[in-house]
Each structure stands twice: as structure tokens, then as C-alpha cells.
Amino acid sequence: MSENQTPLQNMQEKGGSETRPERKPKIVVCIPAYNEESSIAGVIANAKPYADHIIVCDDGSKDKTAEIAKKMGAEVFSNPVNMGKGFSLNMLFDYARDLNPDIVVTLDADGQHDPNEIPKLIDPILANRADVVIGSRYVKGSWTDAPRYRRLGLKIVNSLFSFDNEFGIKDTQSGFRAFSARALRAISWCEMKGFGIEAEQLRKASQHGMRIVEVPISVRYNGVHKPSKKNPIRHGLGLVGTALKLVVEEYPLLILGAPGFLLFFVGVGLGVSLLWTFNETRYFSIPIAIMSLGALVGGIFFLFSALILYAISKIGEKIERRP
Numbered sequence: 001m002s003e004n005q006t007p008l009q010n011m012q013e014k015g016g017s018e019t020r021p022e023r024k025p026k027i028v029v030c031i032p033a034y035n036e037e038s039s040i041a042g043v044i045a046n047a048k049p050y051a052d053h054i055i056v057c058d059d060g061s062k063d064k065t066a067e068i069a070k071k072m073g074a075e076v077f078s079n080p081v082n083m084g085k086g087f088s089l090n091m092l093f094d095y096a097r098d099l100n101p102d103i104v105v106t107l108d109a110d111g112q113h114d115p116n117e118i119p120k121l122i123d124p125i126l127a128n129r130a131d132v133v134i135g136s137r138y139v140k141g142s143w144t145d146a147p148r149y150r151r152l153g154l155k156i157v158n159s160l161f162s163f164d165n166e167f168g169i170k171d172t173q174s175g176f177r178a179f180s181a182r183a184l185r186a187i188s189w190c191e192m193k194g195f196g197i198e199a200e201q202l203r204k205a206s207q208h209g210m211r212i213v214e215v216p217i218s219v220r221y222n223g224v225h226k227p228s229k230k231n232p233i234r235h236g237l238g239l240v241g242t243a244l245k246l247v248v249e250e251y252p253l254l255i256l257g258a259p260g261f262l263l264f265f266v267g268v269g270l271g272v273s274l275l276w277t278f279n280e281t282r283y284f285s286i287p288i289a290i291m292s293l294g295a296l297v298g299g300i301f302f303l304f305s306a307l308i309l310y311a312i313s314k315i316g317e318k319i320e321r322r323p
Contacts, residue, residue: 025102025126028053029118030095031074032088033109037063043107044072046115050122055095056109057088065109085175086197090189097184104179107135113176117217121178124213131183131210132202134169135176141216169214173198176217183210252309260302267295 029051033040044054054074058066060082069076077095079088089106096104103122107113117135124130137144175198179187186208190200205212270292278284 025122026052026100027103027105027118027122028055028096028099028101029105029107029115030089030092031056031069031107031109032059032085032092033057033061033065033069034059034082034085034088035061035063036065036109037061037068039111040065040109041068041072043109043111043113043115044069044074047105047107047118048073050115050118051105053096053099053101055092057092059083059085059088084193086190086192086200089197093184093187094189100181101184102181104184106175106177106179108175112219112221114218114220117176118178120215120217121176124215125178125180129211130213131180131186132205132212133178134171134174134202134212134214135217136169136171136174136214137217137219138170139214139216142218143216144219144221146219146221169202169212171214172202174217176219177201183208186210252306255306256302256309257306260299260304260306262299263295263302264299267292267297267299270295 027050029047031040031043031047031054033056036043040056044056047054056066056069056074056076058069058076058078060079066076066078075095077091079091092106093104103125105118105121107115107118113135121133121135124133136142137146177198183205187201187204190197190204192200202212270288274285274288274292277288
């Protein structure tokens with residue numbers, strides 16, 4: 001392969017002493033869409049040169065999103081009501097798996113992502129350097145005209161998800177991604193129905209030993225019609241909740257077990273102090289008794305919750321890793 005050519009342009013497979021051209025990789029582009037009639041046609045048109053199949057999930061749109069997508073040649077299925085981005089991506093991946101793709105690419109329908117950057121995302125997979133590729137707004141070479149408040153909010157969200165981010169991913173919320181067939185099987189069905197699915201995908205990929213890399217992309221906000229369909233505060237709170245849920249599920253013994261252990265021994269300490277004071281003075285402090293009982297009950301609850309979640313997570317990991 002020459003230095004100026006990409007793996008997409010020069011895929012080769014060696015068999016014995018002979019070298020023969022490898023078949024063209026099968027690429028499926030998945031687009032979740034909600035009320036995107038003004039942009040969906042352009043996104044599909046620009047993605048077509050790089051895709052063997054384009055699948056659009058119309059997530060309960062009230063406009064002509066589905067109709068336009070069908071006219072543009074995409075395969076379209078519709079949710080009867082708005083179910084959320086996570087649910088739509090789960091459905092898209094189910095449809096994509098039936099097509100036996102080599103690579104699946106996801107991108108937003110609002111025109112923020114440039115489909116002409118799809119080769120940049122799939123090249124690390126074709127070169128066997130990655131299983132999951134994230135189109136990032138925060139690595140060298142990227143560009144975005146996101147307003148300052150949005151950049152700040154995304155930095156806060158990324159910092160929350162970095163607790164469970166062993167790969168050091170800078171843009172955990174990017175929806176412009178590429179997945180190998182191996183990664184597609186590993187990620188399977190995600191629980192998050194909203195925007196938290198991006199973080200859950202990374203966690204699942206990490207748990208299954210997938211190689212995750214970021215590549216720089218351009219993300220446009222100016223001129224995009226309603227780049228966010230949700231209230232920013234509501235969106236942010238939802239992502240914070242997702243971060244806490246994922247961290248608790250991943251580290252239950254630390255997040256729940258440690259506080260439970262501390263509360264339990266505080267309760268024991270208060271109880272011992274209460275009994276010692278009563279023995280010496282015959283005075284029984286009701287407030288201290290209530291605090292001791294509350295700490296003991298709370299500690300036991302946290303400890304049992306931590307053990308149950310830990311057991312469930314281990315059983316879930318074994319089930320997911322079965323061939």
C-alpha cells in the first residue's frame with residue numbers, strides 16, 4: 001500500500017504465497033431521526049457514496065422525515081411514538097445485524113456531522129487498529145462552532161463519564177461513530193433509551209476488550225435547525241443520571257459498599273456510646289438511638305445493595321460473553 005492510500009482504497013488479503021484483492025467491505029449507515037425533514041435528505045445524499053445500505057429510524061416524527069428518507073432511497077422504519085435516541089439505535093443495530101455488515105456507521109440526522117468524513121472513521125477499523133471509532137470534537141485536528149455554553153456543558157458531562165473511561169475518550173457523547181462487526185455483536189442491546197446510550201456503548205465495548213480510538217471530525221451548529229431536541233437543563237440532568245447509574249453498576253462495592261460499611265460502623269459506634277452512657281448515668285438518649293438505628297439500617301441496606309448489584313453484574317458479564 002502506498003503512503004498516500006488508505007486501507008479503504010487498498011484492502012488486500014494474503015492466502016499462501018498469493019495475494020488477491022479482498023472483497024469490498026460492506027458498510028451500513030444508521031441514522032436515528034426525529035423531526036428532521038429539513039436536513040435528512042442532505043445527510044442521506046452525502047452518505048450514499050460510502051454506504052451499501054442506509055437505514056433510518058424515524059423516532060415518532062410529526063413531520064415528513066420518514067417520507068423524505070424513503071424518497072432518498074433509505075430503508076426506513078418508524079416508531080409509533082418518540083422512544084428516544086437509545087431505543088432507536090438499538091432498533092437500528094438489530095436491523096443492521098441482519099445485513100451482516102463489516103462496519104456500521106452511526107451519525108445524526110440534523111446535519112451537524114459531515115458524511116464525507118465517513119472514510120476517516122472507518123479507516124482505523126479497516127487497518128485493524130480499532131473496533132470502535134469515535135468522531136471526536138476534542139482531539140487535535142477537530143473543528144466545531146459549538147456555542148460556549150454547550151462546550152462547557154459537554155466538558156462537564158465528559159468529566160463525569162471519564163470515571164468509567166479507561167481509554168481516555170475525550171468525546172463520550174459523540175453520535176458519529178463506526179463499529180466493526182465484532183463490536184456490533186459485543187455491544188448488543190443497551191439499556192439506556194435516551195442520549196446516555198453513547199456512554200453505555202463505550203462501557204460495553206470496554207468490558208468486551210474492544211479497541212476504541214478517536215479521530216478528529218468537524219461538527220457544525222450554526223445553521224442547524226434545533227441541534228438539540230431537548231431542553232439543555234433536562235438533557236444535562238439526564239446525562240448526569242446516566243453517568244451515576246453506569247458508575248454504580250460498574251463499581252457497586254466502591255460506590256455503595258464503602259458508604260454502607262462506614263454507615264454500619266457509625267451506627268455500631270453510636271449504639272455502643274448510647275449503651276455506655278445509659279450504663280453510667282441511666283440516661284437513654286432517644287435522638288442518639290434514632291441516629292444509631294438509622295445508620296445501621298442504612299448501612300445494611302447499602303451493603304446488601306452493593307453485593308446484589310455486584311453479583312448481577314458478574315452474571316450479566318458471563319451471559320454476554322457466551323458465544
